[in-house]
Amino acid sequence: MYRSHNCGELRASHTNTEITLAGWVQGVRDKGFMVYVDLRDRYGITQLYFDEEQTNKKVLETAQKLGREFVIQVKGKVQERASKNPNIPTGDIEVLVSDLTILNKAKLPPFTIEDKTDGGEDIRMKYRYLDIRRNPVKNSLIFRHKVTQEVRNYLSNASFIEVETPYLIKSTPEGARDFVVPSRMNEGQFYALPQSPQTFKQLLMVGGMDKYFQIVKCFRDEDLRADRQPEFTQIDCEMAFIEQEDIINTFEGLTRHLLKEINGVEVDKFPRMLYDDAMRLYGNDKPDIRFGMQFGELNQVAQHKDFGVFNNAELVVGIAVPGGNSYTRKEIDKLISWVKRPQVGALGMVYCRYNDDGSFKSSVDKFYDQDDLAKWAEVTGAKPGDLICVLSGDKNKVRAQLSALRMELSERLGLRKPNEFAPLWVIDFPLLEWDEDTERYHAMHHPFTSPKPGQIELLKTDPGAVKANAYDLVLNGNEIGGGSIRIHDKETQALMFDYLGFTEEEAKAQFGFLMDAFQYGAPPHGGLAFGLDRLVAILGGQETIRDYIAFPKNNAGRDVMIDAPAPIDDEQLTELSLKLNLKS
Ligand code: ASP
Numbered sequence: 001m002y003r004s005h006n007c008g009e010l011r012a013s014h015t016n017t018e019i020t021l022a023g024w025v026q027g028v029r030d031k032g033f034m035v036y037v038d039l040r041d042r043y044g045i046t047q048l049y050f051d052e053e054q055t056n057k058k059v060l061e062t063a064q065k066l067g068r069e070f071v072i073q074v075k076g077k078v079q080e081r082a083s084k085n086p087n088i089p090t091g092d093i094e095v096l097v098s099d100l101t102i103l104n105k106a107k108l109p110p111f112t113i114e115d116k117t118d119g120g121e122d123i124r125m126k127y128r129y130l131d132i133r134r135n136p137v138k139n140s141l142i143f144r145h146k147v148t149q150e151v152r153n154y155l156s157n158a159s160f161i162e163v164e165t166p167y168l169i170k171s172t173p174e175g176a177r178d179f180v181v182p183s184r185m186n187e188g189q190f191y192a193l194p195q196s197p198q199t200f201k202q203l204l205m206v207g208g209m210d211k212y213f214q215i216v217k218c219f220r221d222e223d224l225r226a227d228r229q230p231e232f233t234q235i236d237c238e239m240a241f242i243e244q245e246d247i248i249n250t251f252e253g254l255t256r257h258l259l260k261e262i263n264g265v266e267v268d269k270f271p272r273m274l275y276d277d278a279m280r281l282y283g284n285d286k287p288d289i290r291f292g293m294q295f296g297e298l299n300q301v302a303q304h305k306d307f308g309v310f311n312n313a314e315l316v317v318g319i320a321v322p323g324g325n326s327y328t329r330k331e332i333d334k335l336i337s338w339v340k341r342p343q344v345g346a347l348g349m350v351y352c353r354y355n356d357d358g359s360f361k362s363s364v365d366k367f368y369d370q371d372d373l374a375k376w377a378e379v380t381g382a383k384p385g386d387l388i389c390v391l392s393g394d395k396n397k398v399r400a401q402l403s404a405l406r407m408e409l410s411e412r413l414g415l416r417k418p419n420e421f422a423p424l425w426v427i428d429f430p431l432l433e434w435d436e437d438t439e440r441y442h443a444m445h446h447p448f449t450s451p452k453p454g455q456i457e458l459l460k461t462d463p464g465a466v467k468a469n470a471y472d473l474v475l476n477g478n479e480i481g482g483g484s485i486r487i488h489d490k491e492t493q494a495l496m497f498d499y500l501g502f503t504e505e506e507a508k509a510q511f512g513f514l515m516d517a518f519q520y521g522a523p524p525h526g527g528l529a530f531g532l533d534r535l536v537a538i539l540g541g542q543e544t545i546r547d548y549i550a551f552p553k554n555n556a557g558r559d560v561m562i563d564a565p566a567p568i569d570d571e572q573l574t575e576l577s578l579k580l581n582l583k584s
Contacts, residue, residue, distance in 0.1 A: 008044025012092040014078040022073040047094040069106035075099040140547040160211040165200035176220035193219035201238035205525040238527030283399030288477025291415035296380035307367040313392035320380040324387025352388040418541035431468035449484035483528020
């Protein structure tokens with residue numbers, strides 16, 4: 001028996017009990033005639049005590065030589081501490097050690113294994129197994145486990161069946177590049193790793209499974225923006241014989257359950273916002289509604305004077321920054337530089353101070369009088385003491401820029417409180433999205449999403465205006481889930497592929513299996529998928545997902561611990577009938 005108890009378990013009530021513990025040496029305090037060792041395992045830390053009088057000489061000497069992260073086993077008796085430590089649950093006791101066995105020595109770790117470590121991100125990633133010993137990472141993984149357990153409980157209780165779908169498949173279009181896997185047995189042919197199990201879950205509906213879920217890895221070969229992973233986990237779900245309302249109710253239920261069980265937070269019915277309104281009021285399809293600062297469109301009250309910049313703009317739009325009138329000129333100049341950074345891309349920013357005495361002072365006083373500026377305040381909802389920030393230009397661009405500014409300022413103002421949860425549904429997404437690069441429409445969600453009833457005809461005349469039966473679940477400014485009601489008949493699906501620019505042959509080659517299945521009694525169906533990594537991070541009050549993933553990849557998509565990706569040897573290449581044609 002390696003241990004009778006764990007390192008987080010012993011209390012004053014165990015005094016005089018003979019116990020055996022095993023774990024890692026967190027630290028040694030050697031006072032010569034007495035030695036203290038902090039012994040750590042997953043459950044906590046227990047203080048071990050050795051002294052000249054009570055401990056066998058050899059045992060004391062071994063204790064004095066222990067290094068950090070040595071793996072040891074001790075036998076001894078629990079005793080009350082002379083000076084108690086109220087900060088840890090085992091702080092009332094210590095173990096007077098009689099036997100000490102070194103189970104394994106350890107090299108000096110490259111960073112301190114403490115809550116606040118001296119190790120930078122890179123080194124901690126390289127030695128991730130050591131990082132996992134630290135509370136912040138360990139607790140995040142345990143937290144993730146709790147969330148997934150609750151998801152499984154909730155969905156199982158609601159009659160969902162967890163079904164695994166294959167990883168070696170053919171491309172599923174979810175808007176990213178595929179990772180591919182060469183097939184040795186089928187020369188020159190490749191599997192694609194699923195961007196999501198989308199087509200399989202639809203086939204499960206044709207197969208009569210009715211309510212499906214899976215906690216599943218998805219793979220997308222995207223350029224990794226900050227805090228994205230090339231492989232990530234979804235809670236993937238699908239239901240048959242349902243309408244949008246059923247999906248929304250079911251998964252609102254799941255989200256509410258998680259907020260209650262995990263965070264102890266009760267949330268009322270989630271608000272719903274039309275996609276068009278989200279864009280108009282927040283410049284963003286995943287608005288953070290924990291705070292206001294809604295957009296005010298100013299065209300009507302700012303395009304009647306001689307200010308060319310505004311007059312020539314498709315959209316003039318502003319936000320009121322609470323208390324922003326306290327910013328100095330220098331601070332405002334910094335803000336202007338901030339919006340002009342290439343990452344945001346604004347050409348400039350007009351501002352207007354709303355003074356406490358009710359007067360206004362703007363950067364465009366030459367063109368606008370007090371009455372004009374009062375209207376800006378009205379439209380943006382500004383109050384005395386606020387600062388109105390105004391951007392102008394192309395509608396889509398300017399919305400994105402002002403949204404970035406809104407998020408930045410709210411962060412600085414402390415309005416994005418991690419313990420506050422503001423979920424909402426964004427509904428009625430456009431079916432299609434214009435892609436500047438390819439000069440074509442793409443499915444905004446994916447090509448299996450159905451248009452709103454009665455809108456199919458509009459596809460011919462005004463494709464960009466067609467709305468979809470598609471919805472996103474947004475939590476604290478993050479899209480945590482998204483899905484749609486699917487097309488379930490062959491004709492509409494074929495039509496959709498046609499609008500998306502697939503020839504009949506291409507559609508058949510890529511998705512023939514799905515269209516075939518639709519001819520054998522496909523039920524009406526729909527679903528959604530949650531991004532589990534992000535959901536867990538937000539419930540955990542964090543914005544980054546990495547700590548919630550045991551072995552994450554870095555921003556370049558590399559696993560620096562195992563050093564992947566890596567070249568394969570010539571023999572393997574030959575076996576796969578592959579030849580490299582490297583660009584560099
Ligand atoms: N497959 C979709 C996605 O990964 C989710 C869905 O439509 O159910 O975003």
